[in-house]
Amino acid sequence: MAKADFVELKELTPEQLNDKKFIAKYMNDALACYETDGNYNKFFRSLGLIIRSKYTLYRFSKKTGLGRTKMYQIFNCDSMPKLNTIVRMLRVLGYDIKIK
16 A cells, blocks of 8 residues: 555544544545455554544453554554454444445
8 A cells, every 4th residue: 555545544634533424435445445456454554543533542442352452463554353353343433344
C-alpha cells in the first residue's frame, strides 16, 4: 500500500468519525484494497484508527478480551489476526462481516 493512499486519522473529521455509515464505507474501501492488490495493511491500519478514535487500547482490549500487544501487532501490520479476532473487534465497534 502506498502511503499516499492511506487516510490518516487527523484527516478525518469528528463528524465522519461519529457517522456509522461513513465508517462502514471507510472500512469497506480499505478492505477493497485488499481484494484488489492482496495487501491487507490498509484494512488493519484503518481498523486501528477507528478503534483509537473511540477507545483507549486498554479499554478496547478489555471489551474484546484481546491483549494490547496483539492489537499493536495487528495495527502495525506485524501480525495477521485470525478471522474470529477480526469479528470480535468489529462486533465491539457495532459492525459485522457479510458476504454479498
